[in-house]
Amino acid sequence: MVLAAVAALFLGGYYLLWAPQRDSLVVYCAHDSIYADQILKEFERQTGISVAVRYDTEATKSLGLVELLLQEKAHPRCDVFWNNEVLGTLQLADEGLLLPYRGSGYDRIPAAFKDPDGRWAGFAARLRLWIVNTNRLAPTEAAIQQASSGDLDRMAIAKPLYGTTRTQYTILWKLWGRDKLLAWDRDRRARHLREVDGNSMVKDLVSAGVCDLGWTDTDDFYEAHDDAKPVAMLPVRLDNGATICIPNTVAILRGARHLTGAQKLADFLLSEKCEMALAAAKSRQIPLGPVEATRLPEDVKQLQRWAAAGVPLGDLGAASAECLAWLKSEPRE
Amino acid sequence: MTLLRCLIVGVLAVAAARPLWTLLADRRRPIRRAAWVLLLAPYFTPVLLTGYAYANFSLSLLHHPALNTVFYSALLWWKFTPLAAVILYFTPAPISAEAIHCRRLGCGARLCMEPTNRVKGAPGTAPASFTQPVIAPRRCSALRFMGRRLVAQFEFCIFLLRAGCARGPVAAFAVVFLCAFAEFEMASLMVVKSWTVALFDAHAGGLALSEALRRMLGPLGCEAAAIATAFVVLGRRQVIPAQRLAVNRLRHWFAWGHLLTHAFTFPNGMGLRHWFAWGHLLTPRRRRWRCSWLRHWFAWGHLLTPSQTAVATAGLRHWFAWGHLLTALIFVLLIPAAMVLWGTLRGFGLLLENFVLSREILASLLSAAGASMLAGLAAWGLVAAARGREPGSSFCKLVLLAAVFAGLLGPLVLALAVLAAVQLPGLILLRDTPVPLVGTLGLVLLPMALVWQRVLELTRHRSGLHLTTLMQKSRAVRELTWQLSTSGKFWAMTLLFIWAYWDLTASSILAPIGMTPVTVRLYNLMHYGQIAALSAMTCAAFAAPIFILLAARGTRRWWAPS
Numbered sequence: 080m081v082l083a084a085v086a087a088l089f090l091g092g093y094y095l096l097w098a099p100q101r102d103s104l105v106v107y108c109a110h111d112s113i114y115a116d117q118i119l120k121e122f123e124r125q126t127g128i129s130v131a132v133r134y135d136t137e138a139t140k141s142l143g144l145v146e147l148l149l150q151e152k153a154h155p156r157c158d159v160f161w162n163n164e165v166l167g168t169l170q171l172a173d174e175g176l177l178l179p180y181r182g183s184g185y186d187r188i189p190a191a192f193k194d195p196d197g198r199w200a201g202f203a204a205r206l207r208l209w210i211v212n213t214n215r216l217a218p219t220e221a222a223i224q225q226a227s228s229g230d231l232d233r234m235a236i237a238k239p240l241y242g243t244t245r246t247q248y249t250i251l252w253k254l255w256g257r258d259k260l261l262a263w264d265r266d267r268r269a270r271h272l273r274e275v276d277g278n279s280m281v282k283d284l285v286s287a288g289v290c291d292l293g294w295t296d297t298d299d300f301y302e303a304h305d306d307a308k309p310v311a312m313l314p315v316r317l318d319n320g321a322t323i324c325i326p327n328t329v330a331i332l333r334g335a336r337h338l339t340g341a342q343k344l345a346d347f348l349l350s351e352k353c354e355m356a357l358a359a360a361k362s363r364q365i366p367l368g369p370v371e372a373t374r375l376p377e378d379v380k381q382l383q384r385w386a387a388a389g390v391p392l393g394d395l396g397a398a399s400a401e402c403l404a405w406l407k408s409e410p411r412e
Numbered sequence: 413m414t415l416l417r418c419l420i421v422g423v424l425a426v427a428a429a430r431p432l433w434t435l436l437a438d439r440r441r442p443i444r445r446a447a448w449v450l451l452l453a454p455y456f457t458p459v460l461l462t463g464y465a466y467a468n469f470s471l472s473l474l475h476h477p478a479l480n481t482v483f484y485s486a487l488l489w490w491k492f493t494p495l496a497a498v499i500l501y502f503t504p505a506p507i508s509a510e511a512i513h514c515r516r517l518g519c520g521a522r523l524c525m526e527p528t529n530r531v532k533g534a535p536g537t538a539p540a541s542f543t544q545p546v547i548a549p550r551r552c553s554a555l556r557f558m559g560r561r562l563v564a565q566f567e568f569c570i571f572l573l574r575a576g577c578a579r580g581p582v583a584a585f586a587v588v589f590l591c592a593f594a595e596f597e598m599a600s601l602m603v604v605k606s607w608t609v610a611l612f613d614a615h616a617g618g619l620a621l622s623e624a625l626r627r628m629l630g631p632l633g634c635e636a637a638a639i640a641t642a643f644v645v646l647g648r649r650q651v652i653p654a655q656r657l658a659v660n661r662l663r664h665w666f667a668w669g670h671l672l673t674h675a676f677t678f679p680n681g682m683g684l685r686h687w688f689a690w691g692h693l694l695t696p697r698r699r700r701w702r703c704s705w706l707r708h709w710f711a712w713g714h715l716l717t718p719s720q721t722a723v724a725t726a727g728l729r730h731w732f733a734w735g736h737l738l739t740a741l742i743f744v745l746l747i748p749a750a751m752v753l754w755g756t757l758r759g760f761g762l763l764l765e766n767f768v769l770s771r772e773i774l775a776s777l778l779s780a781a782g783a784s785m786l787a788g789l790a791a792w793g794l795v796a797a798a799r800g801r802e803p804g805s806s807f808c809k810l811v812l813l814a815a816v817f818a819g820l821l822g823p824l825v826l827a828l829a830v831l832a833a834v835q836l837p838g839l840i841l842l843r844d845t846p847v848p849l850v851g852t853l854g855l856v857l858l859p860m861a862l863v864w865q866r867v868l869e870l871t872r873h874r875s876g877l878h879l880t881t882l883m884q885k886s887r888a889v890r891e892l893t894w895q896l897s898t899s900g901k902f903w904a905m906t907l908l909f910i911w912a913y914w915d916l917t918a919s920s921i922l923a924p925i926g927m928t929p930v931t932v933r934l935y936n937l938m939h940y941g942q943i944a945a946l947s948a949m950t951c952a953a954f955a956a957p958i959f960i961l962l963a964a965r966g967t968r969r970w971w972a973p974s
Contacts, residue, residue, distance in 0.1 A: 084971075085785065089778060089782055112937070131925045133926075134932075134933075150832065150835055151835060153835065154835060232475070280471060280603070284471055289472050289474050
């Protein structure tokens, strides 16, 4: 009797909770849920289309939504993939999982940040940065150069197996080739470079003064900056002076069950309104398409200038796989 | 490294649980109740909360990884010692303290007699106190005494082990080891190296299931050994007759082997021998102190059963027990809770404005309820079915074994396997339902449910329960039935429910779209560090299952069997 009552309660609860989601537009979202939630709710409000989201998590960052999409290749259930970087999207495009779509949003994004075949488009980017504790180090190119030439016990980066640090290593792989990157990486680890779990940890370490400097992204930097921590930033520059600007990407999956809704969401995400909303958020995402400059926050205007010198990322597909294979084979602490 | 850390945590947890056990069995009800509350509070504190609170502190120890590991291990010890204490409480020694004392007396001259007696030629049958001054005029005499003493202690220990006195401690060790070994969330948040974190890292960019299983083989072997130990030890019920414990040559060899191990293992082993040999140079007072110290050092059996040692040091143990309970409460619950509550006060407005976690909390409650029910039904139902002699019992045994093996794979590997399985054409219909998540969590909980089933079965008051069935139905009888039977199951199910509610790994991989469990959402947000709104959400997530359980316990008169 008790068991039957509990089971009925259980099934009823599940039905009430789960049934309304069955016909929703399915979005896999790797962008931080704290920001993405507001955007998707606004989309729901504007269009009346219900959205069911699956967020990427730190817990499964290594499995990731890209892996999931590859697993579901034969029976896709995702309609729109909102990725917070470009490498995973390139891999999905190479695997033939993405459906070309050139809508109104696609047209306003510069060619450097979208696939010519229309399989994906970038928007609302982040920059790779040096984050410096201003109590310990002057935020200048020279000071950073000097600090990173000796012992690196007080410098932190995220593990290069994931996220934007992996993108940075992939770019270096493409620019330098395997041997130079391998020697550079081993030299830095021999000088006691600290590798931690994520960019936010790098930000925490530097802002707390445990480390003097590190690599992180703009969104993490502004977390510390807004908390009035003693931090400053400089863009990470490659040998040729280019910066590393990593956009969010949006793509529609082949076999999407809600194609019209998916196209509407892709256009919405690539719209000026969405880019402005993300630029005004605490993460200060950098708009890639044309926007009304007067409405942009001052911080973002500076970032936009640096982003203009961003290295192209559209041809990193092959380098990404090779670099990842090397990173996984390299014993790291 | 993880193995060594968890072995140490397991041993320390059992050692600390002994004095706690005496507090839990205190005759005074308020003391007993306070001890139970203080004991269980750290255990029920979610690792996510503790890990989140100490994440920044651990980061500050980046340049001192050893200190960070020690602190993490201490947290594990404080958190899992309650498990050991509860298991010891529910598996008391099968023979009385009086019987043990009689055995101690009968164990022979070596255990009770002092060198003084032998030197003076007194008969060695009467028990003598160890606190009497020891006179060791010759070095060889002292060494012989020590050797005989060790052999006698070893025999006594064998007696205790064979009599089943080790069931509780060994099972407690196995369970604590298992929990500490499989811990992932806190290790990840506190940047501590462990095999679980390493396995996660190995999944970067994808890892074939076969490779994941290969990497799991070693840890799985350790976990299987711990579970098997707990089962074998808990399964021993028979008390071995004393006459079968006669000393033989083989045991002497074992005893001397043990002595040598002590001498080589402990740095003070060699020094101890010299210290003992030159004892005649000491003052009587120092000798008494030395003998007391030695008694502790060699009293192997003190972990297994109450002894004279326990009585002599009862005061100290009492204070240690209270100190341990309070320290565990402060570090595992109060400090993290204070940090989260402080953020909650500041972020409550933000919580109301921006984040409504009710849906996620409800999803977690439902998954946890489903999984704990499944594990409980499997543990109680399958064990009962497998025990009979009917033709189907062998099949049930096989199913049980397969389910336990699957559960031992842990949430990560099992969830990955289930995820791959639900992509197959025959199972694709289940993919978008809660079935894979609830089933996986149920399997993960099954080994622990079986341990609890066994513990409850061993402590079941059959005659008392039978008497209640003969009595006239009344409120008092209902309460008695609850105390004798249902309460144990209720608390076992509560534990399973709490474990399932706070699961992160399987939930993040298998939760149906649109039904994100609260742990996944919180863990995702914890990535941004400690912010006020997040603290408020953590507080809400923490309160929900407690409210449900209090409501369930408060309404037991309507649902508990009478």
